[in-house]
Amino acid sequence: MSLSAAPGLPLARLLEHTSDTLAGVRAGRSLTELLTHCPAPARPGTQALAFHVLRVLGSAAAVRRLAAPKTPPPQVDALLTTALALLWPAEPGAALPYPEHTLVDQAVAAARRRTPAAAGFVNAVLRRFLRERDALSAAARREPEGAYNHPRWWIAQLQRDWPQHWQALLRAANRRAPMTLRVNARRGDADAYVRRLAAAGRAAIAAGPHAVVLAEPCPVADLPGFDAGDVSVQDAAAQLAAPLLLGAGLRAGARVLDACAAPGGKTAHLLELAELDLLALDHDALRLARVEETLVRLGLSARVQAADAADPAAWWDGEPFDAILLDAPCTASGIVRRHPDIRWLRRAGDVAALARQQARLLDALWPLLRPGGRLLYATCSVFRAEGQAQIDAFLQRPPGHAAQLDPASPGHLLPLADNPRQGNPGSSGAVPLAGASGGLAPAGGMPMPAAADPDGFFYALLHKP
Numbered sequence: 001m002s003l004s005a006a007p008g009l010p011l012a013r014l015l016e017h018t019s020d021t022l023a024g025v026r027a028g029r030s031l032t033e034l035l036t037h038c039p040a041p042a043r044p045g046t047q048a049l050a051f052h053v054l055r056v057l058g059s060a061a062a063v064r065r066l067a068a069p070k071t072p073p074p075q076v077d078a079l080l081t082t083a084l085a086l087l088w089p090a091e092p093g094a095a096l097p098y099p100e101h102t103l104v105d106q107a108v109a110a111a112r113r114r115t116p117a118a119a120g121f122v123n124a125v126l127r128r129f130l131r132e133r134d135a136l137s138a139a140a141r142r143e144p145e146g147a148y149n150h151p152r153w154w155i156a157q158l159q160r161d162w163p164q165h166w167q168a169l170l171r172a173a174n175r176r177a178p179m180t181l182r183v184n185a186r187r188g189d190a191d192a193y194v195r196r197l198a199a200a201g202r203a204a205i206a207a208g209p210h211a212v213v214l215a216e217p218c219p220v221a222d223l224p225g226f227d228a229g230d231v232s233v234q235d236a237a238a239q240l241a242a243p244l245l246l247g248a249g250l251r252a253g254a255r256v257l258d259a260c261a262a263p264g265g266k267t268a269h270l271l272e273l274a275e276l277d278l279l280a281l282d283h284d285a286l287r288l289a290r291v292e293e294t295l296v297r298l299g300l301s302a303r304v305q306a307a308d309a310a311d312p313a314a315w316w317d318g319e320p321f322d323a324i325l326l327d328a329p330c331t332a333s334g335i336v337r338r339h340p341d342i343r344w345l346r347r348a349g350d351v352a353a354l355a356r357q358q359a360r361l362l363d364a365l366w367p368l369l370r371p372g373g374r375l376l377y378a379t380c381s382v383f384r385a386e387g388q389a390q391i392d393a394f395l396q397r398p399p400g401h402a403a404q405l406d407p408a409s410p411g412h413l414l415p416l417a418d419n420p421r422q423g424n425p426g427s428s429g430a431v432p433l434a435g436a437s438g439g440l441a442p443a444g445g446m447p448m449p450a451a452a453d454p455d456g457f458f459y460a461l462l463h464k465p
Helices: 011-026 031-036 040-055 057-067 074-086 100-114 116-131 133-141 144-148 152-161 166-173 190-199 238-246 265-273 285-298 348-368 388-396
Strands: 180-183 204-206 211-214 231-233 254-258 276-282 303-306 321-327 369-379 411-415 430-433 457-463
Touching: 011 031, 011 040, 011 074, 011 100, 031 040, 040 057, 040 074, 057 074, 057 116, 057 133, 057 144, 074 100, 074 116, 100 116, 116 133, 133 144, 144 152, 152 166, 152 348, 166 411, 180 190, 190 204, 190 211, 231 265, 238 265, 238 321, 238 369, 238 457, 254 265, 265 276, 265 285, 265 321, 276 285, 285 303, 321 348, 348 369, 348 388, 369 388, 388 457
Parallel strands: 254 276, 254 321, 276 303, 321 369
Antiparallel strands: 180 211, 180 231, 204 211, 369 457, 411 430, 411 457
């Protein structure tokens, strides 16, 4: 998305809205929620600016502390930090999103509207930064948050988990994620849809049998056949879940549980690939509405129920499942490039708390699987506690000690900025590393081309004897 003002909307107003979102994120609210409160005409521009600001927030906040050591009121601090972030190129050598003088003038105009007494202060700090940019930027980069634009605890966690790859992971998290599509297997394949896009004037490449990566993102309304259910938006790594769980195939009408189904992408993918008796479960009734909307758009059907998957007594009918997908709640550390607010919303204690919730779900759902059945555990996290360590612990305790880990399990898929060619030949920048059994994990016979540029994920496929 271009960093430009909305038609007819002054940059100063966009800066106001963007600083409001930054203040909201700092107060613990998600960017997605905050944008719903932004006026519709300003929303696209505000989102684009907010993404940019959150990706360089560590650097901008460090500069603000250096240039103005006394912390201003939250509203002024948010506006000042927003402007400093937009004066800081996202990558070395990148052009600034706006001319310096324009940005400073419009930030001061925004301050005059919101906090008139602080306009002179905002002007002075921004102009000091422009005069002393090299020195202040170098000093900011000497702080971990200023250098890597992630909280210190997050950086330290990656250093412990991935000592050889932590810097590449942090750099990758600040890149713009591609817009990846999943072609409905009941309607066509990736190659055919790429040709369809080309006829509509949109460049794209096939990145698998049903995965398509757009050269440039676009509104879903502009995708040919989206409303008719021909295609959906889903990252390439997330598209591994359904084929991994289905494997060589399940019998027609097999009982399948999608235990944490919302928003429904993996639910729909399973139903596109096979005829299943599928129960889509989620504790959030409001989010389940999105699952139902997705199924209607795609012409698919499943039983949808709001319930806590970790409390089977409240919802299970007693008939075992042939397969279970547990896409467990997690820190979402593998998709932070798509949701740059996540890194600033999470706290160090969240990792352990979520790992306990994941263990509770695994222990509760495993007994619901029939002998000979399979359970796919998945998280969109790059933290070992939510992946390899979680599964290793499950395999050592009842009821999971009898489970068998499928050698096709990809393990950790890491989105690395340096795109090293490791793991399975043909694997992409999302390198399969350190699977649940330790060492290098194979890509499960489903290597992804580098162009797929998938998110960070963890997969472990477990079989019940």
